[in-house]
Amino acid sequence: MSVGATGPERKLIDTCVHCGFCLPACPTYQLSSNEAESPRGRIDLMRRYSDGAIGLDADFVAHIDSCLGCMACVKACPSGVDYETLIVEARSMIQASFQRPSRQRLVRKAIFAVMPYPARMRPLARLGSLSKRLGVERIAKGRASGGLAATLASALALLPRAANSAVPARNRLYTASAPRRGAVGLLTGCVSSVLFGSTEQAAIDVLRAEGFDVLVPGGQGCCGALAEHAGEAPLAARLAGALVARLGREQVDAWITTSAGCGSTLKSYERLLPGNSAAREFSGRVRDVHEFLYQQGLRADYKPIGMRVAYHPACHLANAQGIVDEPLALLRAIPGCEVVLPGQSGTCCGSAGIYNLVEPATAQALGKAKAASIAELHADVVATGNPGCLLQIARYSDPGLASAHPVELLARSLRASTA
Amino acid sequence: MPIASRSDRIAEFKRRVVELVPDGECIIGDAPALSSYGADGLIRFRQTPEVVVLAKSTDEVRAVVSLCAELDVPFVGRGSGTGLSGGAVPPAQGVVIAASAMKGIVEIDPVDRIAVVEPGVANLVVSERAAPFGLYYAPDPSSQSVCSIGGNVAENSGGAHCLKYGFTTNHVLAIEVVLPDGSVEVLGGESPFEPGLDLRSSFVGSEGTLGIVTKVWLRLMSRPEAVRTLVADFNSVESAGAAVSAIIAAGIVPAAIEMMDALAIEACEKAVGAGYSLDAAAALIVEVDGSQEEVDALYEELKTACFTCGTTKIREAADQAERSRIWLGRKAAFAAAGRLAPAYIVQDGVVPRTALSSILGRIEELANQAGLRVANVFHAGDGNLHPLVLYNPDSAQESEAAEKLATEIVELCVEIGGSITGEHGVGLEKACSMAAMFDDGDLEAMQRLRVAFDSQGISNPGKVFPTPRLCGDAPGRYRAHALELSGEAVRF
Numbered sequence: 001m002s003v004g005a006t007g008p009e010r011k012l013i014d015t016c017v018h019c020g021f022c023l024p025a026c027p028t029y030q031l032s033s034n035e036a037e038s039p040r041g042r043i044d045l046m047r048r049y050s051d052g053a054i055g056l057d058a059d060f061v062a063h064i065d066s067c068l069g070c071m072a073c074v075k076a077c078p079s080g081v082d083y084e085t086l087i088v089e090a091r092s093m094i095q096a097s098f099q100r101p102s103r104q105r106l107v108r109k110a111i112f113a114v115m116p117y118p119a120r121m122r123p124l125a126r127l128g129s130l131s132k133r134l135g136v137e138r139i140a141k142g143r144a145s146g147g148l149a150a151t152l153a154s155a156l157a158l159l160p161r162a163a164n165s166a167v168p169a170r171n172r173l174y175t176a177s178a179p180r181r182g183a184v185g186l187l188t189g190c191v192s193s194v195l196f197g198s199t200e201q202a203a204i205d206v207l208r209a210e211g212f213d214v215l216v217p218g219g220q221g222c223c224g225a226l227a228e229h230a231g232e233a234p235l236a237a238r239l240a241g242a243l244v245a246r247l248g249r250e251q252v253d254a255w256i257t258t259s260a261g262c263g264s265t266l267k268s269y270e271r272l273l274p275g276n277s278a279a280r281e282f283s284g285r286v287r288d289v290h291e292f293l294y295q296q297g298l299r300a301d302y303k304p305i306g307m308r309v310a311y312h313p314a315c316h317l318a319n320a321q322g323i324v325d326e327p328l329a330l331l332r333a334i335p336g337c338e339v340v341l342p343g344q345s346g347t348c349c350g351s352a353g354i355y356n357l358v359e360p361a362t363a364q365a366l367g368k369a370k371a372a373s374i375a376e377l378h379a380d381v382v383a384t385g386n387p388g389c390l391l392q393i394a395r396y397s398d399p400g401l402a403s404a405h406p407v408e409l410l411a412r413s414l415r416a417s418t419a
Numbered sequence: 420m421p422i423a424s425r426s427d428r429i430a431e432f433k434r435r436v437v438e439l440v441p442d443g444e445c446i447i448g449d450a451p452a453l454s455s456y457g458a459d460g461l462i463r464f465r466q467t468p469e470v471v472v473l474a475k476s477t478d479e480v481r482a483v484v485s486l487c488a489e490l491d492v493p494f495v496g497r498g499s500g501t502g503l504s505g506g507a508v509p510p511a512q513g514v515v516i517a518a519s520a521m522k523g524i525v526e527i528d529p530v531d532r533i534a535v536v537e538p539g540v541a542n543l544v545v546s547e548r549a550a551p552f553g554l555y556y557a558p559d560p561s562s563q564s565v566c567s568i569g570g571n572v573a574e575n576s577g578g579a580h581c582l583k584y585g586f587t588t589n590h591v592l593a594i595e596v597v598l599p600d601g602s603v604e605v606l607g608g609e610s611p612f613e614p615g616l617d618l619r620s621s622f623v624g625s626e627g628t629l630g631i632v633t634k635v636w637l638r639l640m641s642r643p644e645a646v647r648t649l650v651a652d653f654n655s656v657e658s659a660g661a662a663v664s665a666i667i668a669a670g671i672v673p674a675a676i677e678m679m680d681a682l683a684i685e686a687c688e689k690a691v692g693a694g695y696s697l698d699a700a701a702a703l704i705v706e707v708d709g710s711q712e713e714v715d716a717l718y719e720e721l722k723t724a725c726f727t728c729g730t731t732k733i734r735e736a737a738d739q740a741e742r743s744r745i746w747l748g749r750k751a752a753f754a755a756a757g758r759l760a761p762a763y764i765v766q767d768g769v770v771p772r773t774a775l776s777s778i779l780g781r782i783e784e785l786a787n788q789a790g791l792r793v794a795n796v797f798h799a800g801d802g803n804l805h806p807l808v809l810y811n812p813d814s815a816q817e818s819e820a821a822e823k824l825a826t827e828i829v830e831l832c833v834e835i836g837g838s839i840t841g842e843h844g845v846g847l848e849k850a851c852s853m854a855a856m857f858d859d860g861d862l863e864a865m866q867r868l869r870v871a872f873d874s875q876g877i878s879n880p881g882k883v884f885p886t887p888r889l890c891g892d893a894p895g896r897y898r899a900h901a902l903e904l905s906g907e908a909v910r911f
């Protein structure tokens with residue numbers, strides 16, 4: 001039986017006392033004002049389903065689907081409810097027991113047939129960027145009325161106009177360029193490795209300059225985060241198992257990820273692979289790149305780059321992993337770098353894994369609001385530690401606004417000439 | 420009076436309501452969503468509504484209430500659904516009119532110090548929006564980040580700082596309301612004194628039984644120049660209680676005096692990490708505010724009073740951040756009790772301040788008899804107790820024992836000269852306890868006022884007043900009035 005196919009445990013549901021403190025934190029409740037679109041409302045649906053008072057129908061599924069999984073509610077909850085497990089297990093139950101309409105099934109099938117596999121994603125992304133330059137996007141948009149066409153239109157809109165630079169070579173050990181402090185491995189992931197080669201390169205440059213050997217193993221697949229967050233537990237478990245089997249024997253002090261969404265799943269493989277000791281050991285060594293650099297302390301020579309940076313705290317960094325101050329501290333360590341936060345900075349940008357592909361209306365409302373609050377800051381660049389957020393914010397922002405992972409700004413500062 | 424059956428009238432209501440709400444939303448066919456409106460912050464009581472209307476304007480509320488009146492369909496107004504007495508539980512075969520989508524701040528007038536707001540706006544948002552002018556909205560229920568101003572008006576909500584500044588009713592200048600017949604009225608006015616009968620005061624705290632609030636004129640206040648906050652630990656609940664009396668006897672009116680016992684301290688500390696001492700038997704949070712000179716003088720007197728009563732440790736908040744931390748811990752108390760037990764009942768009673776020390780001993784005795792644990796947090800300054808009765812909901816026996824204990828505690832409050840509720844309202848939970856406090860004459864007088872506003876009995880029926888359906892034939896609680904028996908009057 002797959003993980004969580006029977007739905008969340010009743011005991012976990014009952015930790016929610018229905019106080020409502022999560023309501024102001026929840027982006028979908030703030031947009032809809034609808035109780036069923038709130039964390040306590042969704043937990044109440046799980047409770048009512050477990051009581052047999054309501055069935056697993058399309059309405060139920062829609063309210064669970066609409067959750068961004070941003071975990072802002074977890075931070076707001078005084079009762080310590082484990083909402084992440086609740087929503088993941090409710091989604092697994094839906095995937096296992098609910099027959100989605102054929103159109104939805106097709107869309108999800110297409111997404112999970114492509115996104116977790118860089119070898120399939122890469123040529124499609126290239127084609128996508130090319131077609132975007134040729135103006136196909138407008139045609140797709142015109143025809144989009146739900147289903148696969150709409151998803152394709154959303155995906156196209158998110159793609160950068162040019163696929164992002166070359167990917168650093170795999171199966172290589174990039175040796176430290178400063179007095180050696182240790183060895184780390186770089187987790188390359190799926191979407192990130194196709195669209196954000198420059199982020200990987202920057203992470204390698206910064207880690208080397210900080211005195212770390214950086215191992216970049218080839219043949220890494222997706223970590224399973226996208227699938228887990230969407231309730232595709234069996235697929236997520238398969239991908240996680242493969243990654244652990246591939247990397248488990250490598251001797252590194254820490255596994256570094258540059259993606260917040262991946263990090264939150266990579267750190268909790270026990271949920272996907274219960275009782276797997278190699279997975280637990282692997283998870284114990286996973287660090288987000290901000291977290292790792294901050295813990296180790298910066299020693300390299302960061303040269304001034306005058307720049308006003310708008311920082312967007314990715315939900316899976318700030319809420320799911322509690323990494324709040326570290327990215328700010330790293331950015332502020334760059335001389336001449338002024339860091340500013342948008343209003344309502346804790347609200348999700350609407351990216352949320354595959355959310356902006358399957359729930360485009362809510363994703364758009366949140367994306368526009370986020371872009372508007374960032375635009376007010378008149379920054380030179382918007383920085384955020386999650387590939388999905390980078391795509392989402394760029395999509396709704398003025399094309400003149402640059403975007404980057406914070407580690408890219410650190411790398412740029414390393415390269416800058418001394419003024 | 421329509422003669423069609425209730426279900427025919429509901430069906431007609433469903434057919435006609437949609438076009439009355441062009442900007443808002445009607446939830447009609449979505450069974451899971453309807454179910455999620457079945458309960459408020461008190462999840463023990465539940466009733467799924469037939470329709471939920473997320474109204475966007477006074478006009479939409481007016482139109483929906485008019486239709487309710489025409490078809491004789493009962494309704495309940497709802498804010499954020501954080502109430503703790505079941506006040507927003509829908510009537511059977513009824514309609515929820517939610518204000519959650521009416522959350523605009525219409526105007527902040529910093530000169531006259533008035534905020535005009537829609538009912539769905541959260542209490543704390545008013546203070547946030549008034550902050551640039553050095554102003555704030557004083558009543559601060561623990562759920563202030565969530566609870567709505569409309570709900571505050573319905574419940575006449577209090578909060579930690581009501582000791583010095585008063586309840587919601589002291590801060591509401593005027594309200595625009597939709598009465599149960601669908602008419603729109605403004606009660607009260609912008610000036611502090613209005614001639615004539617004060618209908619505004621009747622409405623504030625009426626728990627939704629007189630109609631629905633659609634706009635509120637709030638009084639804003641200047642932020643005090645200085646605030647000092649301390650946490651004082653005590654070896655026993657009795658000495659902490661004695662300190663409360665000593666502080667008041669010294670002529671100090673603190674902005675707040677809060678008390679927590681060891682179990683409550685443990686829960687709050689687990690939830691928030693506010694830095695409370697886990698080895699204290701009880702702790703007081705005391706805050707003084709005013710001008711700097713006044714505050715410094717009061718603070719010294721306060722410390723003296725605490726030391727006289729045997730405090731073991733005094734911690735002063737060094738800055739605003741630490742003060743916020745201390746309050747965050749206290750305000751998270753109810754929900755944090757979820758960390759001590761899978762379920763709990765938040766009780767709300769009032770005792771004379773002088774009885775604080777002794778009642779805790781009596782509560783403990785009752786708890787021991789029931790074999791249950793009770794955590795206590797309370798607004799000690801005005802004698803408002805919040806015992807949290809912890810229990811395991813999987814055990815039917817324990818659940819029943821918990822409910823019984825909660826009722827015993829509140830009736831104990833009445834017995835020693837207090838009241839069945841300090842701020843959470845009567846709602847559904849305490850309707851049957853009203854008879855413990857008021858005799859038939861009192862209840863009848865209240866009922867007459869209620870009927871003057873709501874002759875059909877469609878606005879949140881079944882709340883506040885004891886009804887035979889709710890209270891059964893429990894001896895001593897409900898007795899039909901002579902007019903009822905003769906058929907000349909009805910209770911709703």
